[in-house]
Amino acid sequence: MSRSSLRVAHAADLRLYFVTDSALCGGIDAVPDVVLAAVRGGAGMIQLRDKQASDADLAELVEQCRRILASGLGPRAAQIPLVVNDRLAVAEQTRCHLHVGQGDASPAQAREVLGAELMIGLSTGTAEQVREALAEGVADILGIGPIRATATKTDAAAPLGLDGLAACLAPWKTARGRHPSAAAGLPRTVAIGGLDDTLVSDVAATGIDGICVVSAIATAADPQAAAASLLGAFDHGRGQR
Structure with a gap:
């Protein structure tokens, strides 16, 4: 675990990772308040996603979220x-961590x-893509999914x-089987796609580091309570392993 970004990933609380959607949050101006509520409910990492916003608007959103979290x-x-x-x-402009999909800039770029x-995160949807990411050795966090179909x-x-x-998590199980510290050099893992309280416990029981959610928090009447409920379900599932 030589590069500092991987050390940051291993120090992060990934149990609940909230990915924003400006439209579902009620507009881009509403996103910072939802982000703060999600963090107060237990989210340990936030991804700002808005495919419609300009680069300038997204950069401003980063700064707004930094300010509201600090406040x-x-x-x-x-x-x-x-x-x-x-x-x-x-x-690059905001010195913010980045998540890319299979069709975006490569982790190496x-x-x-x-x-x-x-940190650089990468979306993966098959065991083969996971193996390719591990072979490349650049990504610090792998988003694995969708677990269930989602309209998001x-x-x-x-x-x-x-x-x-x-099946996607098999390399981590093998590494831990050899020696518990062997997994320290591998990226962290989060599951995404169609997750809610009814599925989160079962996902947690697979040994994954955390869950990513979008609509389960973004559309909730009380995002803080929704985040707390999801985190509780994840911790319960982890305890059943």
């Missing part, structure tokens, strides 16, 4: 990583621009289900 959380705000979806230029300190991302790959998720 609402004080020193603890520094413990909540902010991640930009897809926009390498925005990540992003690493050349962002350096060794900022209409171009997502076929749902993996719990069995497919377990």
